Amino acid sequence: MFAPEVVEPVVDRLAALAAGGRVLEFAIGTGRVAVPLAARGVSVTGIELSEPMLGQLRKKADLPVVVGDMATATAPGRYSLVYLVYNTIGNLLTQDEQVECFRNAARHLDPGGRFVIELGVPELRRLPPGQDAVVFTAEQGYLGVDTYDTVRQHLVSHHFTFGEGRQARLGRCPQRYIWPAELDLMGRLAGFELESRHADWTGSEFTTESSSHVSVYRRS
Structure with a gap:
């Protein structure tokens, strides 16, 4: 950005x-x-x-x-x-x-x-039937997933950052869409x-x- x-x-x-x-x-x-x-x-x-x-x-x-x-x-x-x-x-x-x-x-x-x-x-059209999560970015060292609460009109963006080891760092950002x-x-x-x-x-x-x-x- x-x-x-x-x-x-x-x-x-x-x-x-x-x-x-x-x-x-x-x-x-x-x-x-x-x-x-x-x-x-x-x-x-x-x-x-x-x-x-x-x-x-x-x-x-x-x-x-x-x-x-x-x-x-x-x-x-x-x-x-x-x-x-x-x-x-x-x-x-x-x-x-x-x-x-x-x-x-x-x-x-x-x-x-x-x-x-x-x-x-x-991006609710991308949600599979019966599921509440969608991957918005998947690339080397990073995975981004949005989870939706359609009743409250909320979503949480989950940001997974991977290094050389087996563990990932996770950051979350709650929002109201x-x-x-x-x-x-x-x-x-x-x-x-x-x-x-x-x-x-x-x-x-x-x-x-x-x-x-x-x-x-x-x-x-």
Whole structure:
């Protein structure tokens, strides 16, 4: 995800959407997107809950960051663009929290400002009948498996990393998955209208076969 060919289209699109205005990143993390965006001359502020991630960010750049939850924390001032990348809204594990994230974005935006979300499409069509797990990546030294709880609309991504020995390191990431139509309704509840939806940051058409989307909402 840190490769230039992955990051540059994201930065290109966000810089264009910012149109010279101030930008706020929810869950800024280690600055994978924010640091190169700031290098373009865009004024970037962040909100981040993880102190270890902030420690990594501060080794790269001196960007203003508010420590807190992206659904409730407040950054100073108003912005022309708020954005969330790489499925991060799914880290909020209830529908109510996800709606509050939209409302928090609206509170930070100028009238007509935009909220951009990058999010995967739930891959329930790949689930075999009667099973609740699907392998999303299998390669040398790494195995990725998603397990689904379709009642609560939760999934857990399990990341198995293998070395030379017989043991593996396991990391887990719980999320609440969101269908595109549900995401649009969250936006409407917070005073947004869907402006565009594409399959990626370069503007490819979003279809029934798309595995992710970049959705741009405009504050009414």
